[in-house]
Amino acid sequence: MTIAVKTFARLAEAASALSTERGARFLAGGTLVMRAVNEAEPSIETLVRSTDPSFVGIAVTSGRVELGAGVTMAAILGERELAFLHPVARAVGGPAVREAATIGGNLFAPSPYGDFASALLALDATVTLAGGYGQRELSLEEFLGRRERGASLVSSIAFKRPANEVFRFTKVTRVHPKGLSVLAIAAQLPLANGRIAGPRIAYGAMGRMPLRAKAAERALEGRPLEDNAIAPALAVAADGTSPLDDAIASAWWRREILPIHLRRLLLGAGRS
């Protein structure tokens, strides 16, 4: 059986096809889907693509960033205004993967992939889904909670642009400079009078999908970024996480080193 490839000029048409065609899968960068096609994954019978220009659009204003879901890691790296995201994009694969891998695809990548999604979670991003009957917006958190429940087509992702120096990211790998995540930490750490106000921290590879470090966020509220002050946050850093044992690392090791790397990130000693 060969695969049918259907290409649509508009995302909405692609979204319709995705829900009506037999065994349809949306193809963006291909890093995950083409591998499955090569392996003759039986559930894939149709590849749906779109050439909609909005799918690869990047809109950056002083307050807001809106990215088409088809924007690649390489495109992020080519956008000076998105410098705060460059360490995140560079953490995804080698250069050839970054040319293909899209931020939309990253939202579907199973752990320990999906580092970019954890960054977007820390940025409190909203996801816009394209459907045959129009668009729908929901928070990334909500999206991740239901992503395995059915085919959906993400058309764009938007978030408030963080102030300078507020966003931090670190990824721990076994292999350097490129490797799958042992864990990734993304954090927005706004400071007011030298104290943290409204932090937002997300982890990659600390569960089946990117997740918030809510206990640590609460413990950091109102604290300065100093060794003693962050200790309570480190103590609860792993609360609510459920890391996997996989080929890269065990759940035990992930939990053990999470507070170490969170501390390094908070105190500015992390790799980025």
Next chain:
Amino acid sequence: MKTSIQFRLNDEEVATFADSGSNLLDVLREGIGDLSVKGGCWQGTCGTCTVLVDGMPRLSCVTLAESCEGKSIETVAGLRQGAKLHPLQTAFMERFAAQCGYCTPGMLMAAKALLDREPNPTRENVVDAICGNICRCTGYEPIIAAVLDAARAAPRRS
């Protein structure tokens, strides 16, 4: 279902028919007959099949061939100009940067992608450029040295 695919390969127009849904690697090798491109995993994880699509490095094994319609593709078969080797090829030879040679075509194309946009790379740039390409023989050091040599040897682009 066979579908027709046409693109530029190393500055020549080529066309072939392939099963719909085929990856670019299989189309280049089986369809067009460019055997300079090697396959190592068909999973997008080893970099062996790296080619340039419109000047940018791509893993041909996870690139839908139909998405390359009308594009310009470069493989190592087109790297040398006539009898004259590309500076990267010369540098790889001088540094003995290949043993089994199987990863070499992909390595060269990954390195070319770097030098085409960054003629004066740092060691860190080179390490990043080849970090998606697995080599099981050399320990990488001779490859890194060769790419740095090639950058020094290449005529400066404007």
Next chain:
Amino acid sequence: MARHRGRGVATINYPIGMNLGGDPSQALVHSNPTGKFTVALSSIDLGQGMKSVTRQICAETLGIPVEDVYVDTADSDTGPHCMGSFASRGTHRVGNAVMAAAREARAVMMEAAAEELEVDPGDLETDGRGSIHVKGAPHRAISVRDVAIAAQFRQGKTISGRGIFLVPLSDVNPETGEMSPATCYAHACQIVDLEVDDETGEVTVLKMTSAYELGRAINPKLVEQQLVGGSWMGMSHALFETPEPYYPDTREGPRDFNEYLMPGPGDICPHDIVVLERPAPDGPFGAKGPGEMCANPSLPAIANAIYDAVGVRIDELPITPEKVLRALKVRGRPEAPPRVR
């Protein structure tokens, strides 16, 4: 956080060729009518440089430039039997077979030259540049090309040779293990400097310094390829690789190069290498084989350096950061790790 530096050493030797011998290889060498030689083998070049090493051995033995030799391998219709490319047997076994074949071919070449120059073959020598002349009288010379033409078209001689090399099979005494496992051994000593992060267990290899004794470096560049790549593989075995990360549970076995861990180009370190040559009496020009032994010292040298750094012994490979961290938790983080040296 504290990063602790450590240094470890290992010294090893390695047997050349199949254990107990009994692993022959053959070679055929012949000239074309204009004095260019082909070596026919069935041996495999899987990157180690079989074609190149045997080419140099053949040229040296024939006394002609290396450019005038081409190695053709591996076609079972034309290449005679070779046991295979394993057990560090390529340079030693195949090299010897090629040398024997080249000697036989050289003898015919010298006879043919002697006939053309009307001298005794014993009075002739090759200059290594494509010419044969009377010893002490370089002007009384003939080119290898002209010798080949004469041999083929006037004298009716085949400038060719057959070679085989076989270390006779040794038996093993079942009660004592008495045996003759190998005829020669390569040697190595490696010193590894590294750093251990005592909060995460992560190990960063900083420097390798090694001395390898391999009989004769037939080609120092090819030797360097093996030594550099082999040490990388040794480091990989020591710190990274396993297809069964949760053995004896076979879950989560890696399926691809993202999941199967090996050092990336950002994990490598400077490596100072010194090569020693104590010729093996039965090696081709004394050569042993560098290909396998070079990976071996890195595993224990790294393990020993980790102990030197933080005082924990990991005796189970690979030495993952998780294992180091677990051991550190049992032992307690060292303020001043016990020094080995």
Next chain:
Amino acid sequence: MLEMRKDIFADERADNLKEVGQPTQRQDMLGHVTGTSAYYDDHRFANLLHLKILRSPHAHARIRSIDDAAASRAPGVKRIIRAADVPVNLNTLLSLIQFGKDDEPSLATDVVRYKGEPILGVVATSERAAREALELVRISYDPLPAVFDVEEALKPGAVSVNPVYPKNTFEYHGKYDHQKLRFGAVEQAFAQADFVSEERYQMSPIEHAPTETNGSIAVPDTNGRFTVYTSTQALFFSLDTSAKINAMPSNQLHFIGGTVGGGFGGKVDTLTEPLAILAARLTGAPVRYRLSRHEEMQFGSPRGAERIYVKDGVMRDGRIVARQVRAYFDAGAYTRLSSYAVVKCVAHIPGPYTIPNVHADVFCVFTNRTPATAMRGFGVTALDFALECQMDKDAVAIGMDPLEFRLLNAYRDGDMKAHRREAKNCALIECAQVAAEKANWPLRDEFRKMSSKKDGGAERAGVADRTRMSTPAAPVRTGTSAPQRVTYERPAGSTSPPPIQSTPPATPPAGSTHGVRRFSSVFGTRRR
């Protein structure tokens, strides 16, 4: 950076060579950098068919039934290959050198013994069609208990993995469950030693991970022959193994290879050629059998997982007086080459040191893991890891510099090795001295002045237990034990190939030479 130390051992070497010793460019380098080096898969054939293999999901199970009816009707499928199609469906690689009994089927018949064991093949017009057809095959299994640990496998009542070796150990000399090494008297030496320690070491299996996976293309040639393009590391080894399994005369096969995308020991096992040839015979078309990366990673034979116990007796002055090694090589479900590695390991004990009392027992153990095979440093890498870690611990225990401790015990010319051969051509001391100098590792003067050529022999040349000493020229061969790699001669009357076996015996008779006779080329009789 590589430095040649030509000054060392200069008196043993002539350095008047012209081509040898030169940094000549590799003959194959231009091909490598231009992408023109031709690997096995760089050959194109019209109407190429593709073979994919169905593999066991269980580590140990009885196959109750196989239903491949739907698969055989699937689009593009040309042929299903079943165990019964394999002419000689039981082999062991080293039968080529008359070592070991045939113990491994090409396709499993009644029982699968490791996760990933081949059961059935589909030959189809595309790899995709073959993969899709495999999804349609229905197999029902009765899972059996499995054993994954070498020492568990040796316990009484352990699951029996391989019916050819029901006790889970390879048989040495036709009667022993392991290979021994006995030199001197370790127990007495341990009793007298100042310090005794025993440690356990565990090697990991290692995937060879060549960038080119194992594969081959078998092409029906004119005149009834088959041309086989192959990634093998050993051309005639693979040719003869393929001829045996296919019950074909070896000259019906024409193997072409020699340019291989990395091997490291992982391309000796002849994993693809026999079935590619069989598929080409059964379909009359060229067939490619290429392992996917996933198959290569999970089911391609890895480096074995050796477990090694080392017990040392050391004196306060730094002399090692006794070393005892107990090692278990995890062969996985079938022998492949592990039996050979055990003997090589025994030969390597006690490492490059002169120790007067050495005792070793090394086992080749069957478990339900993926069959292990050769890899760079085969039989030695794990032992070196164990011994060199042990050396470090010994040095710490007696408070000696670890490099000086090694130098003190290093073997020298004229010393007696534990396998009862004189040490010659040694250079361990010089390597250690040179590396120490290069790395600024301080050595005391007396250690810097040591030499492999000095102070060896004399009492270091002795064998403590002389009752077992034999003359090196005539190794002891015990009366009734079966010969182990003792002869290249084939049994008389072996020129005609035996009849094709359609249903191989599950357990061949012990000591059978089954499989050996029809071989011609491996030991030179081809040109006799």
